[in-house]
Amino acid sequence: MSVLSPSRRTSTRLALAAGAAAVVALAPQAAFAATVSVSPSTAIVSGSSVTVSGSGYVANGSYKVGVCSKKTYGIFGIPACASGVDATTDASGNLSIAVVASKTNTNAHASIPVVGAGQPSSFTCKGASNLDQCEIVITDHNGSSSTIVARQNISFS
Numbered sequence: 602m603s604v605l606s607p608s609r610r611t612s613t614r615l616a617l618a619a620g621a622a623a624v625v626a627l628a629p630q631a632a633f634a635a636t637v638s639v640s641p642s643t644a645i646v647s648g649s650s651v652t653v654s655g656s657g658y659v660a661n662g663s664y665k666v667g668v669c670s671k672k673t674y675g676i677f678g679i680p681a682c683a684s685g686v687d688a689t690t691d692a693s694g695n696l697s698i699a700v701v702a703s704k705t706n707t708n709a710h711a712s713i714p715v716v717g718a719g720q721p722s723s724f725t726c727k728g729a730s731n732l733d734q735c736e737i738v739i740t741d742h743n744g745s746s747s748t749i750v751a752r753q754n755i756s757f758s
Contacts, residue, residue, distance in 0.1 A: 635694075635739070635750050635751045636656055636657050638654055638753065639755055642754065642756070645756065647702070648702075651755070653696070654696065655697075658750065663689055664689075664741055665686070665687060665740045666685055666687075666696075666738070667683045667685020667700065667709075667738060668700075668726070669737075670735055675720050679720070681711070683706040683707065685709070685740075696739075708720055726755070734754055735754070736754045
């Protein structure tokens with residue numbers, strides 16, 4: 602049995618931590634292999650349905666589709682989002698679903714402990730600037746967290 606010196610143990614731990622960080626950093630990039638299109642995506646009449654379709658998702662996967670602001674809030678930098686709707690992909694990893702897009706939305710994240718800290722109770726999609734822009738977001742919710750898989754900007758009339 603070999604015993605590593607304190608400096609070797611530290612170097613080994615740093616190398617392992619760097620390797621783990623590299624894996625974590627690469628994971629979100631792989632998630633964006635999915636595509637999404639929204640029709641219409643501009644001049645949307647508030648309260649009307651838009652068709653959200655996409656491909657490249659996990660076959661028979663469960664996702665949440667909804668309207669989110671691009672502005673982030675709170676200590677975790679999470680956007681304000683409407684509740685959204687559940688969507689399931691087909692056996693080929695494709696999805697198509699109608700979603701009601703509203704210009705002013707109740708923020709589903711506002712009531713979540715810790716995450717909701719600093720979140721507004723509602724948000725309004727005002728325009729094309731980054732702080733007022735909204736988007737259709739497709740997320741993979743696993744119970745305790747969610748990962749944004751695809752997104753597309755939208756604007757209202």
